[in-house]
Amino acid sequence: MPHNAQGSGTDRDDRAALRADCANCSGLCCVALTLTRSADFAVDKEAGQPCRNLQEDFRCGIHTELRTRGFPGCTVYDCFGAGQKVSGEIFDGRDWRGDRATARQMFQVFPVVRQLHELLWYLTETLSLAPAKPLHDEARSLLDETERLSRLPADACAELDVAAHRETVAELLHRVSARVRATAPRPKNGRKRDRRGADLIGARLRGADLRGADLRGAYLIAADLSGADLRLADLIGADFRDADVSGADLTDSLFLTQAQLNAARGDAATRLPSALRRPAHWDR
Incomplete structure (x- = not known):
């Protein structure tokens, strides 16, 4: 079978919504996450504490110099588009700086949605893999459910057992992988x-x-x-x-x-x- 196993399935591989759009995010990755001083980050920062480089407009003050200023880990991180969904959709554009309760909830929801968006990335790819066609219906069902979970109200999203859902998706991805890899030459x-x-x-x-x-x-x-x-x-x-x-x-x-x-x-x-x-x- 030819190597071009992707892009020949029945679904178009369109993951534009799963790419970070920092211009429409309130800098969540710069606040919600913990940073540990290392080769990847020049400082220690607790979750919920804004990074010292975060500006008032939610942009990074050293974006073009991150790698040379000791923050290469920031250039590697990818929220899979969770930032703009949490900021603009789930919290309807509310500013975490204006209310502590809102901030605390946003910082709880963001990593949950980020994990769900990563799963959406893999499930969308699955639908573009021709050798996995017998599993496409199952993948579509899980994709729809994952998308639904990613749009839950903030209270429900913060309490979601994302690990259990991730395990379900991982089992399907393992079967998808086996089918596709079986087409490779020895x-x-x-x-x-x-x-x-x-x-x-x-x-x-x-x-x-x-x-x-x-x-x-x-x-x-x-x-x-x-x-x-x-x-x-x-x-x-x-x-x-x-x-x-x-x-x-x-x-x-x-x-x-x-x-x-x-x-x-x-x-x-x-x-x-x-x-x-x-x-x-x-x-x-």
Whole structure:
């Protein structure tokens, strides 16, 4: 079967609403989340405390200098569009700065909706995968339910058991992955395909044939994946921090996110899925 397993399903892969729109968000990721001083963040910040770089208009005062000023973690984070939904829809544009009770509730709801939007990203992708067509009805049903949950009133959303719903979606995604990866050619080098959760930190995988590999949750921190073929590989939850994907082929990889790409190092020769964008810092 050809590698182009995506984009040939019955549903158009349209995830525009699942991309962050910071201009229509009240800076929730800059307030609601905890920051821990590390290589990713220059300061410690408690949840509910505004970042020192957040301006009155909810924009970041050092947005173009985040990586050089000690905040590369901010360039990696992706809310999957949860910020604008919580700010503009669930809370109808209310400002968290005006009321402590509203602020507390917004900061509880935001991470819940963010998790649900991440699931929407994966479920939408599933509907574009032709080999998973027998599972499309189930995926549509879960997508509709996930969308419904993401639009619950604030009180109900804050109390939602999102972990249980995530487990249900994860079980379906596992079956989807198995169907799609089964269409990949067998690797000539005999490399083990099941590397789920594997410790591949700093691994030398330059030019490796990883087509159809299960790399779910794998630790690929600082791994050399330059020139590797990752088509049809399941990359859900894989840690790509500082991984070198220069010249790698990620075109038909499964469940890859913008955050993972932002955490990696690539170049103009890196081939990406059509739904994702080449990170700006790759050109620097």
